[in-house]
Every structure is written in C-alpha cells, then in structure tokens.
Amino acid sequence: MSKYPLKLSELPMMQPPRDGWDVIEASLPERRQRLRIRSGLAAAAALFVVAVSATMFFSMRSDLLPAAPDQTALERLVTISQRMEDQLAKLRQSVSTLPSSQAILVAELEDMVAVLDQQLGQSPDSEQLWYQRVTLLTDLLGVYAMQTHDNPALMASL
Amino acid sequence: MTGYSFQIELDDMTLARARRGDRQACERIFRLFERPAYTLAYRLCQCPEAAQDVLQDAFINVFKRLHQFRGEAPFWGWLRRIVANQAVSSLRKRRPEVSLDQHTPLELGLGSDDQRRVHDAMDANELLRRLSAEDRTVVWLHDVEGYSHKEIADLVGYSESYSKSRLSRARQQMRHQLQHETALGACGTMVPQVSVT
Numbered sequence: 001m002s003k004y005p006l007k008l009s010e011l012p013m014m015q016p017p018r019d020g021w022d023v024i025e026a027s028l029p030e031r032r033q034r035l036r037i038r039s040g041l042a043a044a045a046a047l048f049v050v051a052v053s054a055t056m057f058f059s060m061r062s063d064l065l066p067a068a069p070d071q072t073a074l075e076r077l078v079t080i081s082q083r084m085e086d087q088l089a090k091l092r093q094s095v096s097t098l099p100s101s102q103a104i105l106v107a108e109l110e111d112m113v114a115v116l117d118q119q120l121g122q123s124p125d126s127e128q129l130w131y132q133r134v135t136l137l138t139d140l141l142g143v144y145a146m147q148t149h150d151n152p153a154l155m156a157s158l
Numbered sequence: 159m160t161g162y163s164f165q166i167e168l169d170d171m172t173l174a175r176a177r178r179g180d181r182q183a184c185e186r187i188f189r190l191f192e193r194p195a196y197t198l199a200y201r202l203c204q205c206p207e208a209a210q211d212v213l214q215d216a217f218i219n220v221f222k223r224l225h226q227f228r229g230e231a232p233f234w235g236w237l238r239r240i241v242a243n244q245a246v247s248s249l250r251k252r253r254p255e256v257s258l259d260q261h262t263p264l265e266l267g268l269g270s271d272d273q274r275r276v277h278d279a280m281d282a283n284e285l286l287r288r289l290s291a292e293d294r295t296v297v298w299l300h301d302v303e304g305y306s307h308k309e310i311a312d313l314v315g316y317s318e319s320y321s322k323s324r325l326s327r328a329r330q331q332m333r334h335q336l337q338h339e340t341a342l343g344a345c346g347t348m349v350p351q352v353s354v355t
Binding site: 006007008009010011012013014015016017018020021023024025027028029097098099100103104106107108111 | 162163169170171173174175177178179180181184185188189192193194196197200201206209210213214217218221222229282283285286297298301302332336
C-alpha cells in the first residue's frame with residue numbers, strides 16, 4: 001500500500017474459534033420436498049425444452065433404449081434406469097457448468113429422484129416407482145442434452 | 159500463510175440447492191466462506207467472541223434471505239455485504255472504544271531481541287486494533303475490501319466526505335504510530351556504550 005507501509009490485505013485468514021454450523025443449521029427452515037412451480041408458464045416452457053432435447057438426445061442414443069425381449073417390464077425399467085445413471089455420470093463430468101436456470105431445474109429433478117429412491121428403498125419392486133424414476137432421469141438427461149447439443153465435440157465423446 | 163480474500167466463486171448448482179433449503183448445500187456455502195467471513199468480522203470487531211457472533215448471525219441472515227439474491231453480482235459480494243453490515247451493527251451495540259489518539263504508545267522492552275519485538279508490535283493488525291471502531295471499519299473496507307466511499311457511507315450511514323476524512327485521519331494516525339514504534343525500536347536496539355577505564 002502506498003499510503004502507509006502496511007499490507008493489511010496480506011494479513012492471514014483467520015479460523016473461527018469454534019464451529020458455528022450447528023446453530024446455523026438449526027435456524028434453517030424445513031426443506032421443501034416437492035417441486036414448487038412458481039410460474040406455471042416458465043415451468044411449462046422449461047419442460048417443453050427439456051422434452052424436445054430429450055427426444056433429440058435419445059434419437060441419437062439408441063443404446064439407452066431397451067433391453068432384452070425376455071426381460072420383465074420391471075427388469076427393463078431397472079436396466080434402463082441403470083444405463084441412464086451411467087450416461088448421467090458421464091454427462092456430469094463433461095458438462096462442468098450449467099446456466100443458473102438449468103442448474104435450478106437439475107437440482108429440482110435430482111431432489112425428486114432422491115425422494116423416489118427413498119420410496120424405492122421401501123418398495124423396490126414397484127414398477128410404477130421405477131417408471132417415474134426413468135421419466136425423471138429422461139428429464140435430467142434432457143437438460144444436459146441441451147448443453148451438449150451446442151457442442152458437437154462433447155456429444156461425440158459420449 | 160494464505161492471504162485474505164473473500165472473492166470465492168460459488169457454483170450455480172450449490173446455490174440452487176441452498177435456495178431450496180438443502181442443508182448440505184448450505185453447509186458447503188458456510189464452509190467455503192466461514193474463514194473470510196470470520197476474518198472480516200474479526201478485523202472490524204477485534205474480538206473473537208464478537209466476531210463469532212457476527213459470523214453466526216450473518217449466515218443465519220444469509221440463508222433466510224437467499225431467495226433475495228438475484229445473481230446479478232457475485233455471490234461473495236452479496237454475502238460480504240451482509241457480514242460487514244452485521245459487524246457494523248455489532249460494533250454499534252458495543253460500548254464506545256478508546257480511539258487511537260487516546261492510546262499510550264506500545265510498551266516495548268529494550269532487550270537484545272527488540273528488533274523482532276518491534277516488528278511484532280508493528281504487526282498491521284495491532285495498528286488496526288488501535289484505531290477507533292469507526293476508523294478501523296473505514297480503513298478495512300476501503301483499503302482491503304475495495305469498497306468505495308459511497309459504499310462505505312451507505313453501509314455505516316454517514317456521508318462520503320465523512321468517510322474520506324475518517325480514512326485520511328486513520329491513515330495519518332497509523333503512519334504516526336508506525337513511525338513512533340520504529341523510533342522506539344531503533345532506540346531499543348542500541349547497546350549503551352560503557353567505557354571501562
């Protein structure tokens with residue numbers, strides 16, 4: 001600093017004497033478990049874009065679609081779900097950042113998947129729950145597909 | 159040692175999750191910023207307990223108001239403003255401090271390691287600590303955080319020109335104090351010449 005020979009900004013970072021997280025956490029409101037649609041129009045528009053992107057994505061990725069013919073419906077859903085998880089894992093690594101609006105949507109969808117997974121823990125053979133899971137994963141893949149669509153190199157690497 | 163910086167980027171995903179009340183995301187934000195937030199609070203308050211309270215209250219406030227964050231400016235800037243506000247508010251609740259010009263000079267020993275002790279005593283934080291709370295706030299926010307006088311004036315509730323004059327006065331006091339300590343240090347390192355006859 002030219003004004004006086006002190007370098008205040010070089011003073012070290014300090015560690016709080018105690019961990020205050022517990023008190024802060026106790027003040028947090030209860031978590032909302034369900035998707036709250038604040039704007040019906042905005043949500044509808046977002047889902048439309050996701051649906052279109054998902055369709056484009058799956059038209060290019062036939063390997064995600066089923067499955068051996070001798071499998072039961074439940075087994076097919078589980079297999080598809082697993083393949084989608086694998087694909088999502090790759091996409092998460094490839095797409096390092098998402099625009100805020102899509103990040104919010106991804107967070108919402110992942111929250112819903114987490115809730116479904118809890119329910120599947122209680123009812124692992126529920127075809128309906130697995131179907132819902134595949135639907136949510138389709139939406140999630142659609143969000144990432146929007147990112148990869150503008151980046152052919154990224155799409156080709158998947 | 160790591161220097162101080164509040165300018166930490168927060169990813170959109172964590173922010174989105176925290177907005178939905180995800181505790182893990184909130185904790186991640188807290189862990190990312192607890193040290194710079196505590197450091198800012200401590201530099202202004204100069205009291206560990208008060209700084210801890212500021213840290214806690216500021217983060218409670220942050221998570222309550224997270225939905226108000228529009229994302230037009232970096233998150234760290236918004237958070238830093240809340241911490242600074244909380245610290246200023248805490249200072250106002252405390253009893254008035256003794257300002258720099260009422261302090262007595264540092265009491266330095268005159269032993270053989272005086273030079274190092276003078277350096278220790280001249281520690282920037284020590285000089286900062288000796289300022290009045292008002293002056294310290296202006297110096298830290300302006301010279302370290304990069305706040306403009308207008309921003310400081312908005313934060314503490316007085317005019318820009320008052321902020322400028324406080325800064326000028328505080329710098330002058332710190333400079334005098336530094337010179338004073340340096341002079342003391344120079345005297346302290348001198349070994350009296352004793353002639354033996």
